[in-house]
Amino acid sequence: MGTVGCDGMLWLRNLCSPHESGEFNRADGMVRFRRRLRRPFVAPFEEFDAVLEVAPINYGFPLHSIVLRHRYTGNSISLAGKMHHIEIDRVNALAFWDCLQRYMDVTQPLPDLPVLERSRHLDPVTAQYDSRTGRPERRWRNQAVTGWKTGGERRLRAQLERYPWQQHACIIQARLSDTIRIQDYYRALEAAGVEITPDSQDYQCLRLPERG
Structure with a gap:
């Protein structure tokens, strides 16, 4: 470490693994995240299941x-x-x-968040939605902090508390049918030129259970 230096170690790490923390890419629908001493893991967002973990x-x-x-690799x-x-x-x-x-559903406008406001006009679906609804271009940037703290934040919290969470299906559903084999699914993605980490060869011995 003394010879190479911290900057050199950081450069070497970034060279081996350019994805610092990964990404959720709305444009291609892929999730990418780093793995220690391995290439980044890449798979379609619809293949991931969300788990709510609670720790005291x-x-x-x-x-x-x-x-x-x-769902298919662990x-x-x-x-x-x-x-x-x-x-x-x-x-x-x-x-x-x-x-x-x-955010990952390209058929819907971007979530109305301050961090995404500067990019809303770059997304065609979002730009159409904002034009149709008359959303101010600088809605969040012109929002007074005092007004948000005394009113908007409280209303949002009350709305979240009232919403019937987990009573509806996930917005983005997995598109695998009940009959397609996993290896055929990945083989189709490979044929389409989609760069993913799971390989169709990894699932050659898997078969879906027969239905009665």
Whole structure:
């Protein structure tokens, strides 16, 4: 370490694994995340199942985190500390998962978040929606902090508390049918030139259970 230096080690790490923390790519529908000493894992977003994990901290206060598990390989990634706050409660964790699904669904406009406001005009579906609904271009940037703290934040919290979470199907559904074999599914993706980590050869011995 003394010879190479911290900068050299960081350069070498980034050279071997260019995806620092991974990405959720709305354009191609892929999820990418790093794995230690291996190439980044890449798979379609619709192949991941969300798990709400709860862990107690001091005095038994529960902390919630969203973990995405890849349905066919067992790879997983926790989004706590990466995409949502570590100290998050249940309703905000569920709201975050709903938001992430809508972000990855190109048939819907981008979620109305401050961090995405500068990019809304670049997404055709979102730009159409904003034009149709008359959404102000600088809605969040012109929002007074005091007004948000005294009114908007409280209304949002009340809305999240009232919403019937987990009573509806996920917005983005897996598109695998009940009859297609997993290896055929991945073979079709490979034929289409989709770059993914799972390989159709890995599932040659798998068969779906016969239905009675």
